[in-house]
Ligand SMILES: Cc1ncc(C[n+]2csc(CCOP(=O)(O)OP(=O)(O)O)c2C)c(N)n1
């Protein structure tokens with residue numbers, strides 16, 4: 001199996017699906033001539049031409065509105081938001097339109113739409129450009145939210161998302177495009193809405209996704225040196241949330257922490273922890289802890305920014321705390 | 325304009341140029357992070373514009389803000405320190421390149437969400453209208469920003485409510501890699517103001533005197549008539565959109581052609597031709613700038629990092 005980067009894996013998924021289905025096309029800011037702000041669609045403009053790789057004006061509402069409309073009449077648009085922070089400029093289209101149009105009209109409309117967006121902090125981009133607001137989007141029924149943590153998952157999930165008939169927000173992380181991993185070539189599909197055990201262990205369960213997976217894997221390596229075996233469950237999809245592997249793992253370890261990059265309050269961890277208490281209360285041996293971003297907008301200064309983001313030592317400390 | 329004022333404009337333009345050049349070096353050396361958008365090539369725009377304001381007039385702009393900050397009177401020290409994320413920057417190192425502001429200098433920020441500050445500019449003017457003063461707000465934004473809804477909502481509101489805003493579109497021909505004609509229904513941006521029944525004009529942004537004259541006229545109109553005004557300033561950025569732009573969307577030839585219209589070169593020649601200044605006087609200004617910027621870099625490099633506790637301050641006022 002080839003070891004490729006997250007960027008290449010996403011690029012591969014897009015290309016394979018565009019080759020397979022002429023209804024698939026891309027629209028967004030700088031996706032064409034520029035080759036994508038994060039170089040994911042590099043070469044696409046030359047290969048597929050301006051009709052299938054559409055550079056748009058800076059107009060997030062128009063990008064998403066147009067993608068929704070085109071999806072409703074049978075095309076399969078992939079709308080790229082340059083960063084997820086600009087989703088707020090087009091929030092109405094995501095949560096009020098895409099998430100509701102099918103239900104509100106009694107199932108008449110189908111929206112085979114993918115919204116790709118880059119999120120995450122750690123690049124000194126300042127408060128408005130560094131957010132990890134995944135949980136907000138996962139709040140809305142009618143929208144599916146996917147956020148992979150490995151190149152293979154990125155490829156398999158994105159291909160499934162493009163083939164899905166539902167609107168899906170696909171969240172990538174700005175600092176993970178260079179992450180390498182083995183990725184199957186060609187047809188490789190991973191179902192939306194399935195969590196996965198990424199590392200087996202028996203002492204505690206770490207529930208996480210996306211950037212949190214990268215950090216948790218490192219933390220687990222460190223913990224293993226001290227004889228602590230962490231099991232890591234990667235959510236991969238935030239809505240619909242697949243708790244089964246989480247509960248199964250928890251019933252085995254009886255201790256858990258949740259690691260996410262977003263803010264702790266009202267976050268993914270809050271959801272996961274309550275679900276564990278609801279579904280496996282009898283198995284709880286210690287309070288479940290959350291590792292997340294400090295409750296501040298992210299600052300520009302590198303030291304401060306890093307201090308605000310969850311780090312490997314924070315995960316190790318939380319793991320040891322629940323094992324006390 | 326008096327000779328001293330003209331020389332001061334020259335000084336400001338050279339200062340912006342040098343701050344940007346040194347900034348680029350520091351970025352390459354890894355001392356500045358994040359996104360950094362240089363103003364090189366566009367110096368005449370904000371220099372001419374801001375020279376025409378009264379100190380009580382407010383200025384607000386987008387993320388390409390270092391030059392605007394300097395023109396508003398924020399020191400090179402503070403600009404450099406903010407770029408380096410130091411405690412002595414005007415935003416305490418929390419904002420960085422894209423977020424320079426000074427309430428004291430009536431500079432209400434660089435803003436990083438494209439077009440997001442446009443309705444806020446209408447709001448600054450609304451606050452002044454409510455207070456029954458005749459301050460005006462100068463709001464600068466790029467050509468690309470005129471394609472987003474914020475722009476249209478802000479312009480419309482300013483006209484309907486008679487807000488004192490001077491809208492200034494810095495048409496530098498591109499929004500990132502997208503040429504104006506690929507993204508905007510009209511490539512003469514000021515036509516958009518027509519749709520809102522707004523008085524408007526276009527001016528050559530490589531000529532600081534032309535920008536100044538146009539801004540004076542516009543500001544007079546806005547103040548007297550209590551109406552918004554739209555000024556399109558045609559200019560060009562000589563560098564990439566931000567640091568690390570592969571610039572696949574334009575030809576080196578095109579950049580070279582515009583560079584022959586260097587706003588600093590044009591003004592330099594103007595001052596000499598009109599015998600307003602001697603070459604020696606201009607050289608002295610350049611040397612003074614060189615020293616000031618070197619000191620600013622030293623100030624920034626030796627300034628302390630913000631304390632870790634700063635992470636939690638300024639989240640709320642109370
Ligand atoms: C709402 C929003 N969408 C996209 C971006 C990303 N972005 C930053 S600058 C820029 C181009 C803006 O071009 P223009 O308004 O012409 O200003 P210029 O950079 O040329 O000064 C884009 C697309 C953003 N910051 N905000």
Ligand SMILES: [Mg+2]
Pocket residue numbers: 466467468494495496497498499500
């Ligand atoms: Mg522009």
